[in-house]
Structures are given as structure tokens and as C-alpha cells.
Amino acid sequence: MVTLGPAGQGMELQAGLSTELRALPGLLKALGMLAMTHLEVQQATENCLAENPMLERTDGHPCPGCGRHVQSGSCYRCRDQGAALHYQDGPEPGTDPFSTLEADAGLEVRPDSRTALEYVMAHLTQRGTLDAEPDEIAQLHGLKTGQVQEALRALRAVGPPGIGAPSVTALLTAQAEALVEAGEAPAWLPRLVSDHLGDLAAGSTADVGRALQIPEVQVLEGLAVIKERLRPFAAAETGRTDAAPTADVFLYRRPDGSLEVEVPGSAWFGLKLVELCDGVKRAPEARQWLAEHELAAQRHIYQIDRRASVLLRITECAVARQKDFLDHGDGHHRPLTRTAVAEEIGVHPSTVSRAVRGKRLRLPSGAVADLSCLFGKGLAPRAALQGLLAGGPERLSDEMLRAELSRQGFSIARRTVTKYRHSLQ
Structure with missing residues (x-):
């Protein structure tokens, strides 16, 4: 340290100690990856x-259920949850997938088989499969088997892949054949x-x-196609659905009943260092290059x-505070700030x-939500307010709502009630 002496006496040097906080480059990069x-x-x-x-990666492939690197099949968690095959069980509620099918098939079918078409439509289940064999339908309604077969031909010509199939497996196979014909799946998929x-x-x-x-x-790739593209019911569209958020x-x-948190680390991606033979390691021309x-x-x-590690500690702390919320829903959400979690885990x-921003949390049910749902302080009173608005008189003043929320244990200002009310409406 350099200091100036009294006038005319020049300068003199003094030794001093000071503290400075420096972060190692590797740690800085690791914290940068924390935001990813x-x-x-x-x-x-x-x-x-x-x-x-x-x-390099170890031998294996990503689990089709969660993406974890595994040596074969699905990971142990997805096997335990039965995630190898998971389908939407039927058409969207409140829709009639066959509302125009009979009229469209009526334009295709031969005139002598139009009556048979009406009976075939009556034998379609909600999935679009037949509840009886064609010869049984013919015998039951006094028709010729050829007429029933013609009605089925017309129905399949205008309907979605798999319509009129004798079973769900046959329905899925017909959908797979349609994908192969369109050049969107390998030829072995229908057999799979x-x-x-x-x-x-x-x-x-x-x-x-x-x-x-x-x-x-390739079997795993075929399984992914089955899960994404095929439906166990005759659907007008068998195109790709939006993939679940990662x-x-x-x-x-x-x-x-307790909760366990897992954050993908290097083992999740199957990463490892390449093992080199001693001869390569000793080669002078390769030593520096390999070391870098x-x-x-x-x-x-x-x-x-x-x-x-950091994301795991943060989430475990937040989950411990919000177990009632995760078990019972929004009404049990506890106020929790990022600062409180930081103080508890020492960061x-x-x-x-930085760790929470933009991250997604997969819940035990399989649904995916923002990790930030574990934080904040307005979720429980907002849920209580929504219940009051849904079950109370049509018109309650903000002050009346504030008083009722206060009786339920939520101490919030009237202007906050107004803000929540507008957002809910």
C-alpha cells in the first residue's frame, strides 16, 4: 500500500491485509449450468x-418413460408405475366421434347393403370396434354375410384407421399399418x-x-411411436400429440406415503470418461492433448x-415445507419464499x-408443473377465495370476502382480495 507522508517528506510503503472473495472457474461454470x-x-x-x-455414454438407451439412461427396457421407476404402455382410454368426453360416419359411408356403400350399414353402425362400441363377428351380425338381423362385409368395407373406406376392427389389438394394428403406408413408421411396426x-x-x-x-x-423407438401415435379407439386423427413437458x-x-426427490445427474445421462490403454497414455505426443x-x-x-446437488437440496427443503400442499391441493399451500429456503440450506x-427459474417439476401423479408452484404466499387464499365465489351469493363485496377469508385464517388486505378476484374472473 502506498501512502503520502507530510509535505516534503515523499512517499512510503505500508504492508496491509485485505480479504477478497473469489470463485473458482469450475464453480462459476457449475453455477451457470444451474440456470439451465x-x-x-x-x-x-x-x-x-x-x-x-x-x-462417452455407457451401453444402453433412454428409458421411454422418463428419459433416464438404462441398459435395457424401462427404468425401475417406470416399471413400478406401469409406464411401459399408457394410453388415453377413450375419445374426449362430450364428443361423438361417429356423428357423420354413417352418412359418409352411405355415399360409399352399394345400394343393396345400406340396410346392413345401419346394423353395423349399431354394433360399433364407443371405441369403434365391433361387438360381434360379421357372420353373427348377418345371422342376427337376417342379412347376407356379403352385405355386412360390404358395409364394413364402406365404413373403413371413409372412417379412421381401425374402425370396425374385431378387437383393440386389431384396431391398433390397423392404425400402425396406416402409418406404414404413409411412410411415417417402419414396416415392422404392425407386427410389433x-x-x-x-x-x-x-x-x-x-x-x-x-x-x-x-x-x-429400434424396439424402444417403436414403443415411443405406439405411445405417441396410436390410440385404443378409432380416432379421426392419429397424428402426434404434444409431448409431455420434460x-x-x-x-x-x-x-x-413420503415423498422422494430426484434430480438428473451425470449418471442419469449415462456419462463416463473413456478408459484408455497405458500405451496411449504414455505416448508423449498424445499426453497433453488427452489431458486437456x-x-x-x-x-x-x-x-x-x-x-x-444444489437443485436437489432446494427442492427437498421446499417439498418438506409443502407436503400438505402436495398431498391435498392448493388450499393447503404454505407461504414460502426463496430467501427462507436459501437461509435454511445455506446458500x-x-x-x-436462479435454480427455480424456468424449471419443471414432475409430480407423483405424472403431471408436470412449474417448480415455482412450491413458492409464494397467495395460492391458498386464492383457492379459498375461488371457493367463496363459486359457492356463495352472486354478489359479495371485497370487504365481505376479506372478512370471510380472515375467519378462515387468511389475513390479507381488501385490495389484495380485489386483485385476486379480478385474476380469477
Whole structure:
């Protein structure tokens, strides 16, 4: 330290100590990854795998249920939850999927089979399958089997794939054949559906691959097509549905009712360092090059695991505070700030904010919500206010609502009631 002495006496040096907080570069990068979403971490990992020869994945593939890297089939959590096959069970409620089908088929069918068409339509279940064989329908209504077959031909010509199928498996197979014909699925998909649905539900994807003489990874791809594109009912559209939002944090319910939090780390992505033979390591021309890439690979794994560790601690703290909310709904939400969580786990509030922002939480039910739903203080009174507005007189003043909420234990200002009321309306 340099100080000026009295006038005319020049300058003199003095030694002094001062403290300065510095962050290591690796830690800074790890905290930067904390702000990334799962998809962004996944993309960064794919880029690192493509660019770094010292980073690789273990043998296996992503679980079709959650995306966790597994060696075969589905992961243990998805198997326990029966997630190998999951379908929407029927058409949207309140809709009639066959409202115009008979009229359209009436323009296609031969005149001598129009009466048969009416009876065939009467034998369609809500799924669009037949509740009896064609010859049984013909015998029951005094028709010729050929007339029933013609009615079915006309029906299938104008209807969605699988309409009039004798079973759900046949219906799904017809939908798979339609995808193959459109060039949107591999040729083996109909056989996968018709012969191996039971094996897929049991998670025996390796056995299915051997039976179809295709790699197991293709079986998993076929399973994804089945889940996304096929429906166990005759639907006018079998196009892709919006994929479920990818979660950053997974919440599971244990058998005893407690909640378990999981955040994907490097093991989730199946990452590991490449093992090199001693001869390659000793080569002088390769030693420096390999050391730099190995360090970069180690840093990437560390950053992913550091992100997972911080996000896990934050979520576990918030879940412990909000167990009643997660068990019973909005009315049991407790006020919780990011600062309170930061103080409890010993990090800066900005770290919690950065970790929570933009993240998604997969609930035990399988639904995906914003991780920020665990924080805030207005959810429970808002839910109580919504109940008052739904069940009380048509017109209650904001002051009356404030007083009633106060009796229920929610102490909020009248202007806050006004704000909540406008948002609900």
C-alpha cells in the first residue's frame, strides 16, 4: 500500500491485509449450468459428447418413460408405475366421434347393403370396434354375410384407421399399418403391435428385439411411436400429440406415503470418461492433448452433478415445507419464499432464484408443473377465495370476502382480495 507522508517528506510503503472473495472457474461454470433447464443440459451434453473424445455414454438407451439412461427396457421407476404402455382410454368426453360416419359411408356403400350399414353402425362400441363377428351380425338381423362385409368395407373406406376392427389389438394394428403406408413408421411396426403388446407392457424389449430380429433400440423407438401415435379407439386423427413437458426435478411417492426427490445427474445421462490403454497414455505426443480433453470431460460431469446437488437440496427443503400442499391441493399451500429456503440450506437467495427459474417439476401423479408452484404466499387464499365465489351469493363485496377469508385464517388486505378476484374472473 502506498501512502503520502507530510509535505516534503515523499512517499512510503505500508504492508496491509485485505480479504477478497473469489470463485473458482469450475464453480462459476457449475453455477451457470444451474440456470439451465433439463433440455438445455441435455443439448450441452450432446455437444460435449460430439466434441470431446474423452467423454462417452455407457451401453444402453433412454428409458421411454422418463428419459433416464438404462441398459435395457424401462427404468425401475417406470416399471413400478406401469409406464411401459399408457394410453388415453377413450375419445374426449362430450364428443361423438361417429356423428357423420354413417352418412359418409352411405355415399360409399352399394345400394343393396345400406340396410346392413345401419346394423353395423349399431354394433360399433364407443371405441369403434365391433361387438360381434360379421357372420353373427348377418345371422342376427337376417342379412347376407356379403352385405355386412360390404358395409364394413364402406365404413373403413371413409372412417379412421381401425374402425370396425374385431378387437383393440386389431384396431391398433390397423392404425400402425396406416402409418406404414404413409411412410411415417417402419414396416415392422404392425407386427410389433399385433404380436408383442404384452411383452412391451412387461418391459421385455430385448426379447421382442430378438423375435423381430431388430436391435432393441429400434424396439424402444417403436414403443415411443405406439405411445405417441396410436390410440385404443378409432380416432379421426392419429397424428402426434404434444409431448409431455420434460421435467427438471422428479417427485416420487414412497410406499409409506413420503415423498422422494430426484434430480438428473451425470449418471442419469449415462456419462463416463473413456478408459484408455497405458500405451496411449504414455505416448508423449498424445499426453497433453488427452489431458486437456479429460479435464474438460471431468468438468462437464462435475457441473451436471453440482447443478443436480444444489437443485436437489432446494427442492427437498421446499417439498418438506409443502407436503400438505402436495398431498391435498392448493388450499393447503404454505407461504414460502426463496430467501427462507436459501437461509435454511445455506446458500445465497439469488442461487435459489436462479435454480427455480424456468424449471419443471414432475409430480407423483405424472403431471408436470412449474417448480415455482412450491413458492409464494397467495395460492391458498386464492383457492379459498375461488371457493367463496363459486359457492356463495352472486354478489359479495371485497370487504365481505376479506372478512370471510380472515375467519378462515387468511389475513390479507381488501385490495389484495380485489386483485385476486379480478385474476380469477
